[in-house]
Ligand SMILES: O=C(O)CCC(=O)C(=O)O
């Protein structure tokens with residue numbers, strides 16, 4: 001649960017703390033130490049880029065990217081580049097504002113983890129190592145959850161920009177779910193219908209410069225627990241995805257949008273497509289900003305493998321789950337790599 005302590009990461013960074021406070025020190029095996037893995041090899045691998053305007057090849061490219069990586073960039077996606085700049089600009093203006101202004105929109109500690117607003121801690125348990133990150137989480141869909149009065153009022157255009165961005169990301173996520181369904185020979189509307197009414201959250205993350213970046217993580221290793229995440233970042237870099245046991249940097253690609261497959265997609269596709277494990281590393285010099293848009297099922301939705309993807313040769317991999325139960329267990333245990341989805345594995 002969010003409590004009065006610890007302070008916002010940005011306040012620590014602005015105060016110029018020379019050493020990382022102990023709560024932020026990762027155990028050695030989880031640190032972003034490049035000597036743990038063959039950097040030369042990982043630098044030669046890069047995330048696929050899918051051109052959404054190339055109708056003839058898009059589905060094949062998406063199939064390969066989903067099966068091999070669980071993540072890919074999309075270009076020619078139809079979202080105006082000016083809107084991507086506007087949401088990044090709105091986020092930056094918020095985080096650069098005085099702390100007293102920001103705290104007017106702080107998460108409500110009484111409502112537990114992952115409440116809407118300005119926060120710093122993702123998990124409810126107090127003993128986990130903390131991320132070197134502050135964020136603002138917006139509840140944007142369904143429209144009944146969307147209340148712009150809970151979002152910053154002191155950045156001109158902020159609320160309108162978030163609403164426009166939310167609508168554009170919904171349309172893009174649904175277009176991608178169609179393509180992903182088709183890439184598995186499912187009816188185009190399959191995944192969207194299996195998810196039900198879309199729940200969307202938009203999280204703007206701000207990673208302050210870190211006094212000892214080798215000891216900390218901006219965001220610990222995790223897979224996202226919903227269906228699909230659309231992520232944009234600024235030009236600093238710091239996102240990494242885990243592929244074949246190696247952490248592969250995902251450098252920002254101007255105007256591209258990163259698509260991250262999440263755990264419910266792995267369950268619905270019966271493991272044919274993987275949810276990608278990822279993390280954010282920090283650096284000593286530059287603040288970094290990212291905007292993640294999560295597309296999730298309603299909490300009451302039952303998520304199960306598409307029957308068309310289950311056969312004698314390819315038996316059901318994960319037990320059916322009520323999405324709300326999945327989310328509660330994630331918040332109780334923390335991300336721990338991918339172990340949350342592994343608790344649903346069916347022994348073959
Ligand atoms: O900041 C990033 O690049 C990653 C953010 C992320 O993975 C998340 O919010 O789930």
Ligand SMILES: [Fe+2]
Nearest residue numbers: 222223224278
């Ligand atoms: Fe994530």
